[in-house]
Amino acid sequence: MPAKKIDEDYLMDRLTDVFRLHGYEGASLSRISQATGLKRASLYHRFPGGKEEMAEAVLKSADEWFTSHILAPLTGSGKPLARIQKMTKRLSNFYGAGRHSCLLDSLSIGEEDVAIRQHIEESFSAWLEALVRVALEAGLTPVMAKERAEEALIGIQGALVMARATGNTKPFLRILKNLPKLLTLDSK
Amino acid sequence: MPAKKIDEDYLMDRLTDVFRLHGYEGASLSRISQATGLKRASLYHRFPGGKEEMAEAVLKSADEWFTSHILAPLTGSGKPLARIQKMTKRLSNFYGAGRHSCLLDSLSIGEEDVAIRQHIEESFSAWLEALVRVALEAGLTPVMAKERAEEALIGIQGALVMARATGNTKPFLRILKNLPKLLTLDSK
DNA sequence: GTCTATAGCTTGATAGAC
C-alpha cells in the first residue's frame, strides 16, 4: 500500500516549529525529518530548493496566517481600541502566551541569505505599518503613531526574548495588556 | 621561530563576535578559526572542552565586562538619574549604537545545553536586579521598580531585535534615551 | 602554543525503487 501524503498544513506547522525553535542553522534536515515524519528525500520532493525553500515557505505561510488572523482585525470595522484588544488576544494565542519564540527573531540570527533577510524585513514592516495605521485612526499624530507602533513591536519582541531567556512569561502578558493604551492614548 | 600566542583579550573578542552574530549552532569551528586566526587544534588547546567551553568562556567574559562597565555605575555614588544616564551611554557603546545583537539573545535560540541556558538566565537576572535596585533608590515602589526594570530590559532587547531584522537602529537609541525617565519617574 | 594531518560523524542533497 502506498504511503499516505502528509497533510500540508500539518507539515508547515511542524516545519515552522523547528525553524522557530532552532533558527536556520539549527534546523537540520534530521530535526526537520523527525519533526515532520518525512524522510529527507520526501522533503526534497516537496521543496526542491532544499532548506532555503523550506525556510521561505515557512515565512510565507506564517505571513499569510499572521496577516489574515492578527493584522486583519486591526484594519476592520469597530472602534480602534476594540480592534487592538482583539489583536492582543490573538497575539497571546499566536505566541503561546509567551512560551514561543518569534519566527522572525529566530530566523534573523546569522542569516546570510538575502531573500530570507528581505522577507523578514518586509514582514516586520507590514506589521509596523498596520500598527501605525490603527494608532492614527485612534487619533494620534503621525509622529506619535509611528513611535508608539515601534514601541509596541519592540515590547512584544523584547518580552519574547526575555521569556525565552528566563522562562518568565508574565512580562509578555503585561506588555500585551498595555498595548491598547499604548496605541490609543496620546500621553503615557 | 615559534608562533606567538594570540592575545587572550583579542581572542575572546573575536570569539564573542562569532557567537553573537551566528548563535551557537551557526558558530562553526571554521568560522571561529577564521575569525580568531587560530587553527582548530589551537582552539582545542585553549578550550579542551571544545565549542561548549568556548561558549561558556564567552558568556563569562561578557558577564565580567558587563558587570564592571555597565552595572557597576548603577550601584556607585551620585544621583540615580545621573548613574542611569551613564549606563545608557555605555550601553549604546556596548551594542554598537544598536548595530550589534545581544549575546544572550543569540545564544538562547535553540540552546539545549543546560549549563549555557542557566548561565544566560543568571546573567539576565543579575541585569534585572541591578535595574530594580537603582529604580528603588530613585524612589519607586517595589512593585513599580520591578515592572519598570523589566520594561527597560524588554525595551533594549526588543529594539535590538528590531534593529537586526530591519536595519533601523533609531528606535534603539530612543529607548536608551528614555531609560532614565522610565526608571526614575513614578508615572509615565 | 601553534601547526598539519586525520578520524568519524553529521550535514545538505540526489538517484532510483516502489
Place this chain on the structure above:
DNA sequence: GTCTATCAAGCTATAGAC
C-alpha cells in the same frame, strides 16, 4: 508521494610534529 541507499562536503574533535 514516500522510501532506502548513497554521495561529497562540512562538522567536532584528536594525535603528534615543531
